[in-house]
Amino acid sequence: MRNHKPAAAVFLLLFFLGTVSCLAAEKQEQEKPAVPGKEEFIKTAKQKKTLTLSVYDCILLALKNNSEIKIASVNPKIKADDVRIARAEFEPTLNLDYMLTDTTEQAASTLLGAGVSASRELNLDLNVSGKLITGTEYSLDFLNSRDSSNSSFQTINPSYTTEPKVTITQPLLRGFGIAVNKADISIAANDEKVSEQNLKSIAMDIITKTKTAYYDYFYYREAYKIADDFVQMALDLLKINKLRYEKGLVSSVDLLETETAVLTRRRSLILAETELKKAEDELKYVTNIVDDPRMWNAVVALTDEPLFDDQEVDLVDSLVAAFKNRPDYEAKQIELKNKDIRIKVTKNALFPTVDLIGSFGLNGLGTDYSDSLSNVSSDYKDWSVGVSLSLPWGGAERADYNKSILEKAQGLMELKRLEQSIILDVRDKVRGVDLAIQQVEASQLAKESQWKNYEAQRERYAAGQISTHDMLDYQDKYARADLDYLKSLIDYNIALVDLDRSEGLTLMNNNVKLEGAK
Known part of the structure; x- marks a missing residue:
């Protein structure tokens, strides 16, 4: 068995990426101006000044310094962020999974070729998933694994497998349609x-x-x-x-x-x-x-x-x-x-969930990673197609629609x-x-x-x-x-x-x- 130690390096890489992704670009809160104290008002109490104002001057002063305006002017900005949050549902998500599994156990059968069974599995999976405005959910996977064992029956040891895979889930009734999926936006x-x-x-x-x-x-x-x-x-x-x-x-x-x-x-x-x-x-x-x-x-x-x-x-x-x-x-x-949009959404929720699911992938196997990549071809493929049906009782959905x-x-x-x-x-x-x-x-x-x-x-x-x-x-x-x-x-x-x-x-x-x- 060849000495293979990618775990530490991959772990450090993932730790670094995770740390970077968690650091948001936080805006520093601007320092609020100090509220004038009573001493400043007392100091100016005897000053003789004249303040000349037009109607427009008064309007500008009232709008500029009014607390209600300041509070209300924040709301459109908050709601604009809500729009961006709603749109984020259709943004793709990048997922990276790394898993190292090491197993040592007593062999349950002499067919394993050893009294003690030892195996190590390394999985590194890259996934891009998301949702389209029509309700279509997609998943693009790039699956990689390395398996090694002390079993004499494993012909390729260690073995590397690579599989690019596409999975599509398309709602046919509930959750189908642009209007329904764009409702939150x-x-x-x-x-x-x-x-x-x-x-x-x-x-x-x-x-x-x-x-x-x-x-x-x-x-x-x-x-x-x-x-x-x-x-x-x-x-x-x-x-x-x-x-x-x-x-x-x-x-x-x-x-x-x-x-x-x-x-x-x-x-x-x-x-x-x-x-x-x-x-x-x-x-x-x-x-x-x-x-x-x-x-x-x-x-x-x-x-x-x-x-x-x-x-x-x-x-x-x-x-x-x-x-x-x-x-x-x-x-x-x-x-x-908004009430019209809600009617459409709740009406759509009355339908049963009928999803068409399909996936297609290509497989590659080799003695090393580059070998497994080169062996990926249409000769080695897997695919699946099916329908998922979910039929709830519907009491809550009917009440929500009403x-x-x-x-x-x-x-x-x-x-x-x-x-x-x-x-x-x-x-x-x-x-x-x-x-x-x-x-x-x-x-x-x-x-x-x-x-x-x-x-x-x-x-x-x-x-x-x-x-x-x-x-x-x-x-x-x-x-x-x-x-x-x-x-x-x-x-x-x-x-x-x-x-x-x-x-x-x-x-x-x-x-x-x-x-x-x-």
């Missing part, structure tokens, strides 16, 4: 699309909230200016009345009434400033400026003003846009596609309900814009009318034709008309923001492209 791909739509929906909500906060802050800023002007009107009137009182043209009651009006309006100015600071803090909150120790206490200055362009809206056009662009509607339709049918029916009802909700929501938002337009036009006319009336009454007051009480009342009417016009203008712009959200056009109309969303 299709579902994973659809789940990825749903996650993208969910990301869009969250972003649209954030943009809507941000623009609303921006316009609210603008309103309270202008309301503060109106309240300040209102105080100045009373001060101007008080100055005039003091001069008139010295000349005996007005009574002390007029003077007292004017002084009271100044104090009352100053109190309203303080309340307006309080509301202004609240609105500023809300804008800082939705844009996450409060998390920045450099800017958390800065005064926010706005560059964009709400406009009124009498934009006409059409209910039919808005409904068409909503059903085309709303991410929640798109996500629901994609979910229904369940998928019910889930599809449930999904259709949810879709119809969502459609009704969208129709009502769009109609409400279209009405809101129409009413806001009417409010702006009416309040603008009222403001102009009150201003003209106030100017005329000032001349009458200068001529002594009306009382101080009347003059204060006219000032109050004009201030309310001015504030009403401002409120209607803000409501109109917020109504347009809400309509964009209802139509699913928030991202498009604000020129926002989300990373991770197609």
